[in-house]
Amino acid sequence: MKHLSSLILTALLGGLVTLSSCQKEENTPQQTQEAKFIYASQVENAFQLTPLADLAEGVQTSFDNSQTLPSGHLFLEKYGNYIYAISGSMYGQGGEQTLRKYQMREGKLKEVATLSFKGSPNVIEIIFASDTKAYGVTCASRGQLIIFNPSTMQEMGEIDLSPYAATDPKAEAPDKDPDAGTGIVRDGKLFLCLNQTKSMMELYDEPASVAVIDVATDKVEKVIKDARVQSLGMVGHTTAILDEAGNIYFYSGPRSAMFGKPEGILRIKKGETDFDKEYYVSVTKADGAEPTSFGMTMTYYKGKVYFFLEKPSLVVDPNDKTFTKNKDFVPYELDLKSGKGKILPLPGSSGWSANATIAYNGKIYFGIHAKDGLGFYSYDPATGQGSNKPVVTTPAGIYKIIKL
16 A cells, blocks of 8 residues: 555656666657657656657657656646646645646747746646636645636636535635546536545545536536545546547546545536436456556547556565556556456556557557566557557656647
8 A cells, every 4th residue: 555655646746756767868760750749758857748750660769859847747738739738746746837838840849838827826737628718727725726818828717616625614724625636628518526635645535526617607507426436537647538429437546446435437428417327337346457456547449448557466566666666557448338348468567657548540559668668559459469569669658648
């Protein structure tokens, strides 16, 4: 348990560790094609945001055209014609408070604007609603959601979430939770997970809750709850899934499973604003999982989600502070309809790459920090075959990847 909490706090939040295998490689062929992806690696207490031309066999990358950000909790996403990144501070775990806006120019990321949030509210993720409205998700018991314009990069206001805290907001020393969690916009409404937390690793015994917010007015219409799961949408470690039919899926993430709390995936059906009482999928009870197993950021593809599943039984050194010796995160496939899952024929990874998955051209790519090499390994759902070596090699372990 000590190993797991340390891993979540340090490895997955961008702990300040330098990997010996992350040294810049000299004389590595660098791609010259137009970039289709951006991937992030952590090297020497900083993130390297690197353009990637293709996920094709034999591609090698270097950090020659990389953009450097301070280490912390990394948000990296494309919206419209721009790439947004922030290396935020999660419960004091490094980072900064500046959102950076980039464009791709001549194969490189060029910074075009920045936004420094007032009062350092620990914004660590962004939820986009439109070209002119986005929400900054705050951390560390701030009990607020920052509203800003991503076109002008100016703050517009905030939404007070403290009335929905587990404790009485009128108490002499009220809890400023809930922390906002993962969210997604559908049909003009923001569905925002609310985490009732005592601290980074402690939860109140409260049902999973999601605030339904009108994007036009920024008013909370209602808060829906479901006791089958606790603490949905752990920010930075889970993603909201929107399938082809318009259904939303939220996953509880590491915090619930690690401490034996109710975990799993819940659904809000298309056209509905309440949880689907007929739907529930457990991750810890899926094939190959263990009682305290948990999944990380999930990539959706044709009715299934792909992610790294943590298996405590694969930990060989609980005291490893480099977070590279234990390959206890295994590539995994989970069917959202049947709840059946399987471990994929790919090597296990350290926690550094536990958020790096992407679907592209009919295949799923996992950023793996493995004994046999660093880089992107591929899995073909049609054939069930996985690569035994990196398809794309990288000079450091991959933290995250996005498609441009």
